[in-house]
Amino acid sequence: MLFNRTNVHLKLLRERDKSSDSVDILSQVHRILEENATRENRINTTLLTKGDNKCNTFDFDKLEGNRIFHEDTIRIICIDYRLRFLDTHYFKGKIPQEGINEIKKLERDHNISLSGFKIIAPSKMFVLHKTDDPLLFAPMGNKYYYLIHKWGKDLHPFRKLMMWPFKSLENLIFTILLSSAVATMLVPDGLFARKQSFSQDIMVFFFMFKSIVAVVLFYGFSSGKNFNTAIWQSKFDKTQ
Helix, strand or coil: CCCCCCCHHHHHHHHHHHCHHHHHHHHHHHHHHHHHHHHHHHHHHHHCCCCCCCCCCCCCCHHCCEEEEHHHHHHHHHHHHCCCEEEEHCCCCCCHHHHHHHHHHHHHHHCCCCCCCCCEHHHHHHCCCCCCCCEEEEEECCCCCEEECCCCECCCCCCCCCCCHHHHHHHHHHHHHHHHHHHHHHHCCCCCCCCCCHHHHHHHHHHHHHHHHHHHHHHHHHCCCCHHHHHCCCCCCCCC
C-alpha cells in the first residue's frame, strides 16, 4: 500500500507536544482534577449544611431570564401543587451529578462560590427518598431565586386538582359538602322509607356530611396533616 493509515493518537500527541511537554501535561491534569475534587467536596458540604440566608452576587449579563423566580411565584406554585420550598439541608433525596456540574459551571462563569441552596419538591422528598421533579435554586437577594437544575419525573398531570381540597379550609369544606351531596344521591330510594321525602334526603345528607367530616378530622389529626398554605416552607415532617 502506497500510503500508511493515519494514527490519530500519534497526531494528537504531536499536536500536544508543540505547545508543552508531557511532564507539564501530567502536572496540569493533576492540578485540574485536584481542584475539581476540592470544589465538588465544598459544594456537597454546602448542600448538606443548614442555609445561612446568604445572597449570591451573580453577573447579570450572564443570567438567563427564564431561570429567575420571585418567592411570591414560588409560593403560589407550591401551594397549588402541595410542594415545599426548603433548604437543601432538609432534602433526603440525592442531588444528581448533573446538578453539581451546573453549580460548578455557574461558579466558573460568575466567578463566585454559591451558597444558600433551596429546593422545590413534594413533601415526602424531605422525609423519604423519592424522585418527583425536584428543582434546585440559589438565592439572588430581595426574595429572588435562580433555578440551577431540575431532575426526576414531572408531576402527575392531575396533581393540582388532587391537592386542591388541601389548599385551604374553605376548599376542604367545599369538597366535603360536594362529597356529601354525591354520597346522598348514591343512596337508593326506599332504603329508609317506601317513598323518601325531601326532609329525609336532608337527614341523609347531614348523616353523610358528619360521617365524612369525622373521617377527615381523624385522618388529619392522626397524620399531622396541614393545609398547603401552612406547609410550603414547613421544616416539620408531620405536615405532609
